[in-house]
Amino acid sequence: MTGIAMPAANPRILARRDEIVAGLRALVPGEGVIVSEDERRAFETDALTAYRRMPLAVVLPSTTEQVAAVLAFCDREGVPVVPRGAGTSLAGGALPQEDAIVIGVSKMTQVLDVDLASRTMRVQTGITNLGVSAAIAHEGFFYAPDPSSQLACTIAGNIAMNSGGAHCLKYGVTTNNLMGVTFVTMRGEIVEIGGDAMDAPGLDLLGVICGSEGQFGMVTEATLRILPMAEGARPILFGFETSEAAGAAVAAVLGAGIVPVAIEFMDKIAIDICEDFAHAGYPRDAGALLIVEVEGSPVELDEQLARIEMIARQHGATSSRQAKTAAEAAAIWKGRKSAFGAMGRISDYICMDGTIPTGRLPEVLHRITEICDAQGLKVANIFHAGDGNLHPLVLYDMNDPVSLAKAEEAGEEILRACVEVGGCLTGEHGVGIEKRELMTVQFTHVELAQMMRVKEAFDPNWLMNPAKVFPLEMARPSDVKVAA
Amino acid sequence: MTDVVSPLDEAGVEAVVRDALARKAPLATRGAGTRAGLGRPVQAARTLSTERLTGVTLLEPSELVVSARAGTPVAEVEAALAEKGQRLAFEPFDHRPLYGTSGEPTVGGLVAANASGPRRVIAGAARDALVGIRMVTGRGEAIRSGGRVMKNVTGYDIVKLAAGSHGTIGVVTEATFKTLPIPESETTLVLEGLDDAAGVAALCAAMVTPFEVTGAAYLPAREDAPSCTCLRLENFESQLRYRIGALEAALGHRGPTNRLDFPTSRALWREIAEAAPLLGPEDRLIWRISVAPSRAAELVAKLRPIIASHFYDWSGGLVWIAVEPSDDACAAVLRPAVQAARGHATLVRAPLATRAAVDVFEPQAPALARLTRAVTAAFDPEGILNPGRMHAP
Numbered sequence: 001m002t003g004i005a006m007p008a009a010n011p012r013i014l015a016r017r018d019e020i021v022a023g024l025r026a027l028v029p030g031e032g033v034i035v036s037e038d039e040r041r042a043f044e045t046d047a048l049t050a051y052r053r054m055p056l057a058v059v060l061p062s063t064t065e066q067v068a069a070v071l072a073f074c075d076r077e078g079v080p081v082v083p084r085g086a087g088t089s090l091a092g093g094a095l096p097q098e099d100a101i102v103i104g105v106s107k108m109t110q111v112l113d114v115d116l117a118s119r120t121m122r123v124q125t126g127i128t129n130l131g132v133s134a135a136i137a138h139e140g141f142f143y144a145p146d147p148s149s150q151l152a153c154t155i156a157g158n159i160a161m162n163s164g165g166a167h168c169l170k171y172g173v174t175t176n177n178l179m180g181v182t183f184v185t186m187r188g189e190i191v192e193i194g195g196d197a198m199d200a201p202g203l204d205l206l207g208v209i210c211g212s213e214g215q216f217g218m219v220t221e222a223t224l225r226i227l228p229m230a231e232g233a234r235p236i237l238f239g240f241e242t243s244e245a246a247g248a249a250v251a252a253v254l255g256a257g258i259v260p261v262a263i264e265f266m267d268k269i270a271i272d273i274c275e276d277f278a279h280a281g282y283p284r285d286a287g288a289l290l291i292v293e294v295e296g297s298p299v300e301l302d303e304q305l306a307r308i309e310m311i312a313r314q315h316g317a318t319s320s321r322q323a324k325t326a327a328e329a330a331a332i333w334k335g336r337k338s339a340f341g342a343m344g345r346i347s348d349y350i351c352m353d354g355t356i357p358t359g360r361l362p363e364v365l366h367r368i369t370e371i372c373d374a375q376g377l378k379v380a381n382i383f384h385a386g387d388g389n390l391h392p393l394v395l396y397d398m399n400d401p402v403s404l405a406k407a408e409e410a411g412e413e414i415l416r417a418c419v420e421v422g423g424c425l426t427g428e429h430g431v432g433i434e435k436r437e438l439m440t441v442q443f444t445h446v447e448l449a450q451m452m453r454v455k456e457a458f459d460p461n462w463l464m465n466p467a468k469v470f471p472l473e474m475a476r477p478s479d480v481k482v483a484a
Numbered sequence: 485m486t487d488v489v490s491p492l493d494e495a496g497v498e499a500v501v502r503d504a505l506a507r508k509a510p511l512a513t514r515g516a517g518t519r520a521g522l523g524r525p526v527q528a529a530r531t532l533s534t535e536r537l538t539g540v541t542l543l544e545p546s547e548l549v550v551s552a553r554a555g556t557p558v559a560e561v562e563a564a565l566a567e568k569g570q571r572l573a574f575e576p577f578d579h580r581p582l583y584g585t586s587g588e589p590t591v592g593g594l595v596a597a598n599a600s601g602p603r604r605v606i607a608g609a610a611r612d613a614l615v616g617i618r619m620v621t622g623r624g625e626a627i628r629s630g631g632r633v634m635k636n637v638t639g640y641d642i643v644k645l646a647a648g649s650h651g652t653i654g655v656v657t658e659a660t661f662k663t664l665p666i667p668e669s670e671t672t673l674v675l676e677g678l679d680d681a682a683g684v685a686a687l688c689a690a691m692v693t694p695f696e697v698t699g700a701a702y703l704p705a706r707e708d709a710p711s712c713t714c715l716r717l718e719n720f721e722s723q724l725r726y727r728i729g730a731l732e733a734a735l736g737h738r739g740p741t742n743r744l745d746f747p748t749s750r751a752l753w754r755e756i757a758e759a760a761p762l763l764g765p766e767d768r769l770i771w772r773i774s775v776a777p778s779r780a781a782e783l784v785a786k787l788r789p790i791i792a793s794h795f796y797d798w799s800g801g802l803v804w805i806a807v808e809p810s811d812d813a814c815a816a817v818l819r820p821a822v823q824a825a826r827g828h829a830t831l832v833r834a835p836l837a838t839r840a841a842v843d844v845f846e847p848q849a850p851a852l853a854r855l856t857r858a859v860t861a862a863f864d865p866e867g868i869l870n871p872g873r874m875h876a877p
Contacts, residue, residue, distance in 0.1 A: 119692065173635065258665070427633070454640055
């Protein structure tokens with residue numbers, strides 16, 4: 001079942017497999033080159049599990065120099081490369097192809113340097129997102145971007161996808177917390193970009209590498225901004241009769257000059273599913289709920305939450321529950337954080353990721369319901385309300401190909417609706433293969449051609465993670481020549 | 485004498501760029517010209533000004549977003565935001581006092597220079613607040629990147645490339661920024677009489693407290709005043725009372741302190757956002773150095789023989805240095821020292837001849853320079869936009 005096409009494998013590369021593997025073995029010793037079918041199978045998909053492709057071989061280098069040697073080899077031999085962090089992409093960003101090798105960063109996990117006074121840290125990019133925060137937690141510091149997959153996902157993947165998380169309303173996304181990288185080009189050059197000094201002059205290549213979905217080169221080390229932990233944090237939970245009322249309350253909180261660290265939204269279906277699973281004490285009689293979290297000293301928390309509560313009440317909050325203890329706070333978050341898992345327990349789903357201007361929330365929610373009703377599918381809405389990043393979960397049955405096709409069609413319509421109201425196709429998951437063909441909805445051909453020219457400036461032969469991001473028809477070197 | 489054209493809309497900008505492209509004639513670009521002293525001199529018979537592309541096009545306080553055409557005065561955007569209780573969090577840097585220019589800095593110039601002020605230390609740079617642009621590339625094509633939402637990973641982040649590109653990849657015609665609420669009040673804690681090393685250490689110590697210091701600058705002693713280590717707090721009145729007390733408790737043992745009231749604090753940071761603490765004789769040459777705060781004071785100690793005046797912003801991560809006039813602006817001394825400290829330096833004020841002869845921006849390693857050239861060529865294959873503005877051609 002493949003609604004999304006991948007290019008046919010290049011038979012000339014397949015025929016040379018043994019020779020290519022031998023070449024790789026000469027560069028990366030021992031178990032760093034994975035060839036057996038059993039072991040390769042672990043790399044055949046990412047978190048978009050409906051799509052699988054067995055890679056030609058998998059290479060797990062231990063050093064930047066090895067990465068450079070492997071890339072230079074592949075460039076010379078014309079072998080496509082699919083870079084891989086932990087393979088948690090929901091968009092198929094790490095999906096291999098049969099004629100490509102996967103290069104993973106999983107053996108490069110060290111913390112290289114911590115400069116607390118400067119609030120920076122240097123890591124190898126195979127370290128997990130949570131691993132970064134864990135390494136500095138005893139000093140009272142943390143790394144801010146916190147994608148839901150943070151237990152598993154790597155900094156390399158976070159940089160490739162410019163990952164966000166629940167707390168980016170206050171702290172920004174990866175690009176706002178990334179200061180420098182060691183970048184390896186397809187030619188095998190090792191380039192230092194940025195560092196622990198702010199705002200490197202010259203074109204902001206760091207800014208465009210972040211979020212390039214592994215299509216420019218590989219990032220093996222990174223300098224990250226780290227932050228001191230807040231004195232304390234506390235969530236409050238509000239129930240509302242309608243999604244519209246909840247949306248209006250969000251706008252009023254922001255309009256009143258309060259920027260919480262997180263504002264999360266769930267609709268009625270999501271509330272029921274999460275409550276069945278987590279028993280978090282969510283209000284089952286509510287049509288929508290908000291979780292609002294603020295940071296500060298105990299006195300500051302009381303004061304901010306009182307302000308927020310007053311505003312929520314004015315906008316029709318029917319119930320509210322402030323966490324009085326750490327256990328109560330954890331319970332409030334438990335339902336939200338286990339939402340995708342809880343959903344997976346009752347049904348297969350596809351998770352969309354469009355962003356909309358928050359003012360258009362009620363009409364977009366209405367439209368999402370209409371779209372899914374028309375396909376006869378249920379949808380649960382969970383999202384980061386402060387920044388308009390929607391996560392509608394369209395429920396379907398994986399064993400029924402018709403149901404999957406309907407879900408994909410509904411998903412596509414939802415994303416078109418997001419773009420129509422001034423939003424975008426993806427807020428934090430990336431385009432990958434999943435939304436590739438929809439790029440023409442958001443961008444003109446001139447805009448897509450310009451982006452492809454930027455790719456060619458880094459990777460003229462289209463070997464880095466090809467067949468992603470751009471419509472398959474467009475994405476080939478001959479279409480957009482960069483003047484020499 | 486250069487001929488200045490000021491189109492009225494984006495289509496007009498496209499026409500001017502396409503004309504230059506057809507003639508393969510270099511084109512300089514500017515907003516109101518208040519930052520014209522920044523960068524290497526450009527040889528171009530024609531200058532494209534965006535100053536007539538004006539107007540705030542979107543203002544949605546509940547979505548924390550504002551859009552304006554490139555020629556809109558920054559002051560106009562800030563005033564429109566202030567009416568709604570919001571602001572640009574990166575505190576736009578105003579180059580006028582530095583260059584003695586007049587006129588109103590524009591949104592386009594702000595983007596081109598990625599010009600951030602003191603609050604950059606906690607709130608991010610202009611490029612971090614920039615969520616969307618419209619731009620005419622050096623190919624004469626109008627494109628958009630990003631949008632009006634703050635979370636957007638659809639396609640490559642060309643927005644970031646445009647910020648700080650000094651007009652070398654395209655002419656930005658409209659920009660959209662994330663905004664933030666203006667806090668109810670502000671105050672500044674000043675520690676007096678610390679030397680450079682102790683002052684920067686105090687700034688760093690303040691930045692790792694949870695009290696959200698929004699300005700961290702060290703002003704060296706003058707004849708009539710002791711050195712000032714300045715720490716700004718902005719928040720609701722009631723939270724400020726708690727936080728300044730807590731900050732003073734954490735740092736007060738380092739030196740005598742005093743607290744600035746709201747108007748005094750605001751005036752001080754306005755001056756820092758114009759590099760006013762540095763301004764002296766107009767013929768002094770000025771460098772702006774980025775370096776990790778932990779290595780800042782040591783770097784300044786090394787440069788002491790050439791320093792005429794200096795101060796630190798961004799917790800020590802930004803060092804402003806003025807030197808006496810010389811042919812190479814002391815680059816021969818300064819560049820190796822900055823590189824050894826793994827920082828980078830920009831010569832922000834010097835006569836034209838000096839800026840033509842000395843690297844204005846930090847020289848790039850060969851591989852990085854090659855990538856920069858390739859990416860620039862992807863937008864401007866003929867090299868017509870501000871050729872030589874950033875690096876010698």
